[in-house]
Amino acid sequence: MNEFKNNKTGVDPLKMVKNLFKKMKVTFTFICLIPVFLILFACKKENTNSINPISVITEPTLEFETIVNNYEIIWGMDFLPNGDLIFGEKKGKLYIKKSNSNEIVEITGLPSIKASGQGGLLDVKVDPSYKDNGWIYISFTSSDPSSNLKLNRFKILNSKIVELQNLFTATGPSGHNGSRIVFDKKGYLFLSIGEGPSTGGGSANTNKNASDLNSPWGKIHRFNSDGSIPSSNPSFNGNISSIFTIGHRNPQGLTLNPKTGDVWESEHGPMGGDEINIISAKSNYGWPALSLGKNYDGSTISKNHDAEGIQKPVYAFIPSIGTCGITFINGTKFKSWSGDLIVSGLASQKLHRCIVKDNQIIKEEIILKDSGRIRNVIQGPDESLYVSVEGPGRIIKITAR
Numbered sequence: 001m002n003e004f005k006n007n008k009t010g011v012d013p014l015k016m017v018k019n020l021f022k023k024m025k026v027t028f029t030f031i032c033l034i035p036v037f038l039i040l041f042a043c044k045k046e047n048t049n050s051i052n053p054i055s056v057i058t059e060p061t062l063e064f065e066t067i068v069n070n071y072e073i074i075w076g077m078d079f080l081p082n083g084d085l086i087f088g089e090k091k092g093k094l095y096i097k098k099s100n101s102n103e104i105v106e107i108t109g110l111p112s113i114k115a116s117g118q119g120g121l122l123d124v125k126v127d128p129s130y131k132d133n134g135w136i137y138i139s140f141t142s143s144d145p146s147s148n149l150k151l152n153r154f155k156i157l158n159s160k161i162v163e164l165q166n167l168f169t170a171t172g173p174s175g176h177n178g179s180r181i182v183f184d185k186k187g188y189l190f191l192s193i194g195e196g197p198s199t200g201g202g203s204a205n206t207n208k209n210a211s212d213l214n215s216p217w218g219k220i221h222r223f224n225s226d227g228s229i230p231s232s233n234p235s236f237n238g239n240i241s242s243i244f245t246i247g248h249r250n251p252q253g254l255t256l257n258p259k260t261g262d263v264w265e266s267e268h269g270p271m272g273g274d275e276i277n278i279i280s281a282k283s284n285y286g287w288p289a290l291s292l293g294k295n296y297d298g299s300t301i302s303k304n305h306d307a308e309g310i311q312k313p314v315y316a317f318i319p320s321i322g323t324c325g326i327t328f329i330n331g332t333k334f335k336s337w338s339g340d341l342i343v344s345g346l347a348s349q350k351l352h353r354c355i356v357k358d359n360q361i362i363k364e365e366i367i368l369k370d371s372g373r374i375r376n377v378i379q380g381p382d383e384s385l386y387v388s389v390e391g392p393g394r395i396i397k398i399t400a401r
């Protein structure tokens with residue numbers, strides 16, 4: 001206002017010079033402050049960059065790719081050391097998919113397999129020392145009259161099975177068969193076997209196989225890789241020295257926890273009460289006396305899963321999801337998911353990620369859904385997940401980025 005007035009009156013040049021200097025001083029101060037603002041802005045941006053990746057890298061980005069398609073139910077699958085994927089169809093066929101190509105070769109010469117109900121060619125497992133010994137293991141229901149469940153091993157020469165050996169036979173009628181094969185870090189072979197013919201639990205149960213120490217059914221067995229019995233196996237008061245744990249209903253999932261070295265198991269409950277268990281020697285897991293589920297007629301099996309000397313499940317799915325193959329996430333590619341348990345769901349038709357902390361499952365979320373019944377999941381040597389889905393039988397590869 002004064003300036004305007006002074007210009008109007010046109011007097012006092014000294015005051016005008018003073019004002020000019022004052023203006024220049026303000027402008028100069030502003031120009032000097034620009035780099036300071038720029039530095040402050042740059043620092044702020046740098047801080048943001050250093051924080052953002054922390055939240056970004058905790059979750060992987062997933063890519064899904066179907067690598068095997070239009071097969072029957074793919075029950076068992078495993079990787080050979082050269083990266084080839086060996087997988088079986090429940091109806092009794094075995095194949096190898098070559099690594100880095102779409103070529104799939106049928107392996108001939110399987111033993112005689114009876115595929116009906118839940119039976120057929122079940123799990124397929126490659127020996128941890130395959131490079132040295134070439135052994136591959138399968139579990140299956142045999143076509144002999146008593147529908148025995150068998151554990152065989154063999155080698156493959158020119159796409160044909162050779163040196164076939166029977167390591168174990170569970171005599172008696174099958175039904176709930178299990179059955180998974182897993183090796184622990186010490187090289188012991190674990191085989192899960194279901195209770196056999198399905199009945200209810202609790203007072204409705206007429207099938208006591210799972211608690212019968214002279215029945216191979218409803219148990220988890222432990223062998224040396226040649227089928228002999230480890231001298232450190234627990235001693236039950238029965239006549240089957242391969243029995244490691246008892247009281248299992250239908251354990252269709254078995255996997256090694258790479259961090260702890262424990263074997264983890266999944267088994268089907270009846271209506272509700274699908275279980276995740278940690279397998280420890282000479283333990284009883286409760287079936288048929290105890291279950292968190294109900295019988296199919298709605299009757300109660302037990303009030304809870306608490307009883308002296310009985311192992312409680314680490315986790316129970318209520319309602320049932322139809323637990324089948326399970327695997328732990330190992331390595332670094334799945335980032336914060338490392339150490340979590342991936343559980344396939346037949347009835348849920350979902351792939352469940354179970355967040356594990358201190359040997360407990362603290363949270364559950366879904367990775368894949370509405371794609372068909374999920375039969376099995378394994379982690380490959382490339383750390384990707386390989387998921388067997390039904391209808392039609394296919395293998396979906398899940399890669400983490």
Ligand SMILES: [Ca+2]
Nearest residue numbers: 275285286287
């Ligand atoms: Ca149980």
